[in-house]
Amino acid sequence: MKCPNCGNIVPNGFLCPSCGVDTYIFKKARNASIRLYNDGLEAALAQDLSAAATLLEQSILFDKNNYQARNLLGLVYAETGRMADALKHWIVSNSLVSENNPAAGYIEYLQKHAREMDQYNDAVRLYNQALHYLHQGSDDLAIIQLKKSLDLSPGFIDANNLMTLCCLMEHNEKRAQHFIDAVLRKDVNNPIALRYSQELGKERRGSVGKQKKRASGAEVAQGISVKKQIVRLLCPAINVLKRKKLAHWNIVI
Amino acid sequence: MLNFKEELKKYQPLMELDDIQSALQPSQMQDLLDILQHIAKENKPQDPSASQAEEA
Numbered sequence: 001m002k003c004p005n006c007g008n009i010v011p012n013g014f015l016c017p018s019c020g021v022d023t024y025i026f027k028k029a030r031n032a033s034i035r036l037y038n039d040g041l042e043a044a045l046a047q048d049l050s051a052a053a054t055l056l057e058q059s060i061l062f063d064k065n066n067y068q069a070r071n072l073l074g075l076v077y078a079e080t081g082r083m084a085d086a087l088k089h090w091i092v093s094n095s096l097v098s099e100n101n102p103a104a105g106y107i108e109y110l111q112k113h114a115r116e117m118d119q120y121n122d123a124v125r126l127y128n129q130a131l132h133y134l135h136q137g138s139d140d141l142a143i144i145q146l147k148k149s150l151d152l153s154p155g156f157i158d159a160n161n162l163m164t165l166c167c168l169m170e171h172n173e174k175r176a177q178h179f180i181d182a183v184l185r186k187d188v189n190n191p192i193a194l195r196y197s198q199e200l201g202k203e204r205r206g207s208v209g210k211q212k213k214r215a216s217g218a219e220v221a222q223g224i225s226v227k228k229q230i231v232r233l234l235c236p237a238i239n240v241l242k243r244k245k246l247a248h249w250n251i252v253i
Numbered sequence: 254m255l256n257f258k259e260e261l262k263k264y265q266p267l268m269e270l271d272d273i274q275s276a277l278q279p280s281q282m283q284d285l286l287d288i289l290q291h292i293a294k295e296n297k298p299q300d301p302s303a304s305q306a307e308e309a
Binding site: 064 | 254255257260261263264266267268269270272273276277282283284285286287289290293
């Protein structure tokens with residue numbers, strides 16, 4: 001049997017005498033990595049970027065030399081605004097396989113568009129600052145930083161989610177919905193955005209319920225006032241009728 | 254209702270370009286096989302002939 005790691009012949013058992021790798025586990029791990037890569041690719045094509053990132057990270061965990069998984073993971077991170085993570089995986093991929101590797105093209109693109117690269121990096125830096133401010137309790141400063149971050153990188157999913165959280169805490173439902181929609185347009189099953197959307201739905205149902213209660217109370221009050229008006233209008237007529245009746249009976253009130 | 258502090262814990266700082274170099278260290282890039290090989294090395298029984306030579 002040939003060792004899948006170093007290519008030397010393994011005469012007996014699974015342990016390679018040359019590189020010491022357990023060929024059985026090696027093959028199993030590599031197959032698992034390929035399976036996870038395929039699942040990750042499927043998820044990425046379905047615009048489920050969160051699932052794609054998770055599956056591709058697992059693929060690399062099983063086989064760090066799976067350069068195709070690294071390339072795709074880099075693309076997913078680039079799409080979600082995490083440019084440094086993307087570049088890291090492309091650099092490693094390029095070091096593993098230097099010929100006919102798309103990673104080289106991606107790195108070259110970033111080198112040629114350095115200003116764009118700086119923009120994305122600034123967006124991440126502002127996001128990290130906003131997170132720091134939120135931990136300190138300075139919500140207003142955090143929101144300012146997040147706004148700047150999203151101006152630089154509108155598709156930055158983590159920043160959008162964090163901004164949604166800030167809006168929900170301020171009970172600014174309209175703004176929160178705007179950022180949730182921005183995330184779900186890019187990452188259809190983003191778990192954080194879906195969870196916030198659920199919370200927003202609960203709040204809205206609660207507020208609609210309160211509005212209904214207020215409306216019914218208003219209706220009752222309105223109803224009473226209408227009845228009063230009717231009584232007031234009819235009163236003179238009723239009084240006239242009463243006098244007529246009493247006159248008929250020759251009684252004066 | 255969302256608990257703000259609990260939700261905030263789910264957010265971690267992200268890597269910036271300046272941090273890439275440290276992220277490319279070999280120790281930062283291990284996979285399952287590296288971990289298994291590390292465990293195998295730690296659990297490897299000592300060679301009895303080597304220990305006898307040491308005693309001599």
